[in-house]
Amino acid sequence: MFNLAIFYGLIGLGSLCLGIFAYDQLYGSPLKHPEEGLGVGRSWKDAGEIGETDDSLATLSEIQQVIDLQRRIIHDQMIDYQYPNGRYNISANKLEDLVIERNGNPIRSVVVSTWRSGSTFFGDIFTASPGVFYHFEPLVDFGINKIRGPPLASQALKNLKALFSCDYSSLDRYLERVKNRTYIFRANPPLWAQCQAHPSICYNHKFLSEMCKLFPFQLMKILRPTLHIAQELLADEKLGVRLVFLTRDPRGVFQSRKHRSFCQEGLDCSDPSLLCKDMVSDYNTAVELQKKYPSTFRVLRYEDLSLEPHKEVKKLIEFYGLDFHPNIKKYIDTHTKYDFGDPYTTFRDSKIAPFHWRTELEFEEVEEIQRNCFVPMKHWGYVPALNISHQREFNPVTNYMPHL
Secondary structure, eight states, rough: OOOHHHHHHHHHHHHHHHHHHOOOHHHTTTTTTTTTTTTTTTTTTGGGTTTOHHHHHHHHHHHHHHHHHHHHHHHHHHHTTOOOOOOOOOOOOOOGGGGGGOOOEEEEEEOOOTTTTTTHHHHHHTTTTTTEEEESSTTTTGSSSSSSSTHHHHHHHHHHHHHHOOTTTTTEEEEEEEETTTTHHHHSHHHHHHHHHHHGGGOHHHHHHHHHTSSSSSEEEEEEOOOHHHHHHOOOOTOEEEEEEEEHHHHHHHHTTTTTGGGGGGGHHHHHHHHHHHHHEEEEEEEHHHHHHHTEEEEEEEEHHHHSHHHHHHHHHHHHTTTOOHHHHHHHHHHHHOOOOSOOOOOOOOTTTHHHHHHHHHHHHHHHHHHHHHHHHHHTTOOOOOOHHHHSSOOBSOOOOOOO
16 A cells, blocks of 8 residues: 555656646746846747746836837938948948847947046037947946045946946946936936836846947946056957046146035045046056057047047047047037036037136135146146236147157
């Protein structure tokens, strides 16, 4: 009787295993996490076959619809785009060559600067072009702190490389910070357009990863790491970034930072001596990088960009390996002739904007900055003001940057 019970038990166990195996072949493992298995080649709607809840199915369906729509938008916008096709040492000759979703390799452009040094104006020039996914201040969750070395540097670089790979899965802290700072995603026009239409998925890491993978061009603006830290991006051959270091007269920097509430959150944004030490460090690093990476690194002063925007932007376009799209020319024409809007706007008379400090700072304030910044001002080609009369009327920028 006992042996008969064992016999029937074994038959039952075997039947259960056979049933599980058959279910797995048809529908996927019932023990698998519901979000696993959504790799390349599976539609988001297939998630319903592996046990998603109704709410998750709705989210995944919405993501799929948005991604499909954005893919079509990018395709239509890029129809007449002039791809490098061997120019600038970039072989891409069609959209698929530059899209991660299609196993392509995007053109990755970086600008490294610091707060209130003209980087917003710089970045907005390039987002006027189609096909650009803009990583605007990707280290916002690190606060108003300069990253000069350990312990912050390794995590910051890890995050930057994850974003350039369109992998948002480990960036929960960053996404939580961005939720309360909508200007971060607003700076990325195609992303923000979809966020406004589909707010429920805007900060979903799956949506952001898939969205990012559609774009042929990735632009990143980095403010917190010094150039010594940011240079690690140049060393990563897989990323293939081209990096511009944007610097500015420290007197203009501090005039622009003055009365900005966010700058009061840390000494790195409010102490002239810290800025000036960083400017020396950045200069020394820039000298070495121009020797080491002559085709993927360059320096630009904000004043030069502002005084001759068309000339400098054309050089930047060539350096980054992009096309001088008509939208970029239109942006320059409409944003560099008149002052308009609040202190954060990029509508500026570009020939005047860099030099507001000459009339808005007291000479005593200028003297303090010059005392702290005598060495970096000499390095970067900025002329000291001698007195209040001289300050109001002189040209503070030389025509060249020695040794660079």
